[in-house]
Amino acid sequence: MIELMRASKTYDRGRGVRDVSFRINKGEWVLLVGGSGAGKSTILRMMYGALRPDNGDVIVGSHRLSLVKDKDLPTVRRLLGIIDQDLTLVADRSVYRNVSLVGEVLGWTKKQTRVQALRVLNRVGLHAHLDQYPHNLSRGEMRRLAIARALVAQPFALVADEPLIHLDHETATSIVELMAKIHAQGTSIVLATHRAELFDGYPVRKLYVENGELREGTP
Ligand SMILES: Nc1ncnc2c1ncn2[C@@H]1O[C@H](COP(=O)(O)OP(=O)(O)OP(=O)(O)O)[C@@H](O)[C@H]1O
Ligand SMILES: [Mg+2]
Incomplete structure (x- = not known):
């Protein structure tokens, strides 16, 4: 289980994300969808402990990240399989x-x-x-x-930032199929993508990020 509880992060000039709350249960496959600069990577980075929220909290498994010391973060992060953008x-x-x-x-x-x-x-x-x-x-x-x-x-969950970026359609589709297999075998998946249409027909739950805020459901 992964949960964000009113997590906010403000960068310079007020950009960042505000009051983001959601919970991902074991076995779910969640897409964070939204345009460039919407806040998807910021949310993922707070989720896997690479960025501490200014306010609010994050729960990964049984750990409340605000109570986890920096030196213990790697142990908690190991509960997640992290794939960053580069x-x-x-x-x-x-x-x-x-x-x-x-x-x-x-x-x-x-x-x-x-x-x-x-x-x-x-x-x-x-x-x-x-x-x-x-x-x-x-x-x-x-x-x-x-x-x-x-x-x-x-890990109990795979967390990937833009796993399909710079891939042609056929290759991207094959990576989506691989993820479907991984998901079907019991691993939760959370990923940020600009290409939500490639996941049509798969059992995904979409969370829309716009201007640093999160919304569930249709765009
Ligand atoms: N290290 C940083 N310092 C200052 N501002 C930042 C930093 N990282 C992100 N931002 C700003 O915060 C906002 C959200 O950025 P974020 O990287 O989370 O967006 P994103 O949805 O992942 O975008 P993309 O689809 O281009 O990867 C943007 O306005 C961005 O410019
Ligand atoms: Mg990003």
Whole structure:
């Protein structure tokens, strides 16, 4: 469960988001939809603890983020599989090692790391690319790698900022299909997108962000 409770964040010149409240239950697939500058990334960043709200609060699982110290935030963030807008793949590590890095950081055994990394790379369809480097991947494959890395520690929710940006229609559709599979297997998904039409026919709940405010339902 993830909840925002009247969360607000003001940047310079008054921009930001105001009084945003919503709750995402386990198993839901939620889209944050809205134009450029509406506030989608700000909301996501407050959700995964990259940005502290000025007012209000955020709950992730059983944690109220205002009560979580900065040094403990990484532990809470691990409940979520985070994909930020620029993917942050590690350029000098292979596909396999981009994912196995998570196991190393978490102190998993070599065997556990290998099993989990291969499982998730299979799941996103990158099993034939284990030794390639990120710069040799197509844009769609890079997204798949970011998704694999986000999923390897089995988070209860995947949180993605613009996972379809710069993808052609066919590649974007294949990423949506992958997300549908991940969702059907029990992971909650929250994502920000300009391209809500690509999710027509999928069991998504849409939240509209406009001018720093959030509205549920039709645009
Ligand atoms: N670090 C920052 N400093 C100052 N203003 C910011 C900062 N980040 C965002 N803003 C402003 O806050 C508002 C919301 O930005 P945000 O990035 O959340 O929008 P967005 O909906 O994600 O847009 P996009 O679709 O272009 O990614 C915008 O007006 C933006 O200019
Ligand atoms: Mg954004």
